[in-house]
Amino acid sequence: xxxxxxxxxxxxxxxxxxxxxxxxxxxxxxxxxxxxxxxxxxxxxxxxxxxxxxxxxxxxxxxxxxxxxxxxxxxxxxxxxxxxxxxxxxxxxxxxxxxxxxxxxxxxxxxxxxxxxxxxxxxxxxxxxxxxxxxxxxxxxxxxxxxxxxxxxxxxxxxxxxxxxx
Amino acid sequence: xxxxxxxxxxxxxxxxxxxxxxxxxxxxxxxxxxxxxxxxxxxxxxxxxxxxxxxxxxxxxxxxxxxxxxxxxxxxxxxxxxxxxxxxxxxxxxxxxxxxxxxxxxxxxxxxxxxxxxxxxxxxxxxxxxxxxxxxxxxxxxxxxxxxxxxxxxxxxxxxxxxxxxxxxxxxxxxxxxxxxxxxxxx
Numbered sequence: 001x002x003x004x005x006x007x008x009x010x011x012x013x014x015x016x017x018x019x020x021x022x023x024x025x026x027x028x029x030x031x032x033x034x035x036x037x038x039x040x041x042x043x044x045x046x047x048x049x050x051x052x053x054x055x056x057x058x059x060x061x062x063x064x065x066x067x068x069x070x071x072x073x074x075x076x077x078x079x080x081x082x083x084x085x086x087x088x089x090x091x092x093x094x095x096x097x098x099x100x101x102x103x104x105x106x107x108x109x110x111x112x113x114x115x116x117x118x119x120x121x122x123x124x125x126x127x128x129x130x131x132x133x134x135x136x137x138x139x140x141x142x143x144x145x146x147x148x149x150x151x152x153x154x155x156x157x158x159x160x161x162x163x164x165x166x
Numbered sequence: 167x168x169x170x171x172x173x174x175x176x177x178x179x180x181x182x183x184x185x186x187x188x189x190x191x192x193x194x195x196x197x198x199x200x201x202x203x204x205x206x207x208x209x210x211x212x213x214x215x216x217x218x219x220x221x222x223x224x225x226x227x228x229x230x231x232x233x234x235x236x237x238x239x240x241x242x243x244x245x246x247x248x249x250x251x252x253x254x255x256x257x258x259x260x261x262x263x264x265x266x267x268x269x270x271x272x273x274x275x276x277x278x279x280x281x282x283x284x285x286x287x288x289x290x291x292x293x294x295x296x297x298x299x300x301x302x303x304x305x306x307x308x309x310x311x312x313x314x315x316x317x318x319x320x321x322x323x324x325x326x327x328x329x330x331x332x333x334x335x336x337x338x339x340x341x342x343x344x345x346x347x348x349x350x351x352x353x
Contacts, residue, residue, distance in 0.1 A: 013222040017310040018203045022227050024196040035194050036229045037236040043187055044240015049171075049248060050180030053241070054275040056256045059264075062336075062343030065257035071177030072184065073317060079185025080199075080322030087189060100192050102323050105310070111331040114308025115316075119338015121301025123347060124294050126276065128313040129306060130201040132299075133234050137241020140276045142283050146299035153303025154205040158219035164308065 017110060017161075021103060026096055047134045055126025062123050108166045172250050188322050197229055200315030202306035204234040267351040280351070290353040309334070 007025075015021050050072055051057050060066035086092070087100055094100060122128055125146050127135060132150065135143040157164075191197040208231070210224040253272040264270070269279045285291035306312040309331045311320060317335070320328020 010223050010226070013218075014227060016219065017307055018200070018206060018315075021203070022195075022197055022229060030228075032195070033229050033232040036191075036197070036232040037239070039187065039190060039194070040233040040236015040238075041240040041243060042236075043184070043233075044237035045244045045248070046175070046180050046183045046240075047237065048241055048244035048275070049175040050177065050184075051174050051254065051275065052180070052184075054254060055277050055281070056254055056260065056272070056275075058339075059343055060257050060260055062339045063257075063260060065260050068177050072181040073313070075178060075181030076185035076318050077321045079182040080188035080318055081324070083186070083189035084192075084322045087192060092189075092193065094193055094196050096195070098196055100196055102192070102198055102319075104323075105316075105320055105325040105327040107327040107330065108310075110308045110310060111316075111327050112334050114305045114310070115331040115334025116305070116338040116341075117301050118305025118309055118312065119335040119340075120342045120346070121298045121303075121305055121338075122313075122335060123339040123342035124298030124350070125302055127302070128201070129205060129302065130234070130237055130312070130314055132302075133201075133237040134241035134244075135276060137238040137243075138245040138275055140274065140278075140281070142281060142286055142295065143276065145286060146295045146302075149296045149299030150303030150306075151205050151208050153300040153305070154202075154307045155209045155213060155215075155217075155220075155303075156300075157304045157307040158206070158209060158217045159215075161219050 015103060024094075024096075024098060026098065043130075044134045044137060047131060048138060053127060053131035053134045053138070058123065058126040110164070110166050113165065168248075172248050174250060174254075185318065185322070188319055191233075195229065198315075199319040200230070200311055201234060201237075202303075202312035202315060203227065204230045205303050206307060207231055264351075269351075288353075290350060293350050293353070305338075 047053050052072060057069055061069035092100060129150060132143055132147045136147065188199045191199050207224045207227050210220040210222060214220040256272065269277050271278050280290060281295060286295060311331065316328040316331040
């Protein structure tokens with residue numbers, strides 16, 4: 001029981017202001033993570049070939065000069081929505097037989113303040129966190145500085161978290 | 167075939183492929199699609215500094231670090247095997263505006279005229295890369311997710327807080343691109 005509550009507390013802490021949290025209670029060998037590496041590689045290729053990682057496409061999006069980014073984000077959301085609906089409807093399970101669980105999101109002011117701050121940064125760097133990794137891969141090595149700065153930003157948020165309005 | 171793949175891929179192919187990441191990650195291991203959390207796990211694993219927000223078992227989220235390392239490798243593969251030799255085509259209005267700031271090189275995905283190691287130490291480059299990166303890291307964590315976690319995963323799961331976050335991302339981006347960025351680019 002004691003151990004169970006420690007696990008529960010750890011999950012609660014990981015959930016704080018995080019969208020992606022691993023709720024699976026199964027323990028796997030490390031190499032099971034290689035499948036996420038493969039998904040990441042495919043995803044990174046799509047990122048580059050769709051030019052989502054292009055600073056110019058982001059500028060066009062925020063100036064309403066191109067439909068491209070809206071088409072990508074819109075069709076990605078629709079595909080995701082239909083998939084989640086089908087997973088729920090047919091009670092699809094994971095390859096390990098676990099029921100699929102998605103943590104709901106609770107509203108806090110951070111989504112407004114943080115959202116606006118991220119939006120400003122997005123238009124400056126021309127990249128959200130995913131494209132930063134892909135851009136470095138395409139040889140734009142200076143983006144590693146942007147990534148380190150983003151890690152610093154995350155760290156400072158963690159430091160100031162208690163003092164910020166939520 | 168390879169020549170065909172080297173061209174930029176259209177939105178109606180790539181958008182659904184990006185969307186399919188959502189069910190794929192759920193089915194192969196009950197993982198919710200999200201990328202900005204990786205920055206938090208990097209903090210938790212390297213520089214936790216006794217901050218409660220970083221004191222958790224980050225090894226349980228290590229899948230996310232494998233995923234983002236894969237995205238980096240995907241960038242390497244795309245540029246070495248599937249690189250498009252032609253310069254990027256952008257809206258002529260954007261090209262005209264950017265030419266006014268000396269941005270004329272469309273051979274790379276990032277504007278090398280303002281984003282390179284040599285421009286890192288100029289005021290403009292520092293603001294765009296270092297300050298911009300900081301805002302991305304701080305803002306995404308404050309908002310609890312980025313484009314992937316909120317706009318794609320959150321909206322797929324019909325979460326209204328994610329809609330609020332996505333609208334705020336767009337407001338911030340429009341304000342920066344149209345009203346603030348022109349000043350930064352003229353520096």
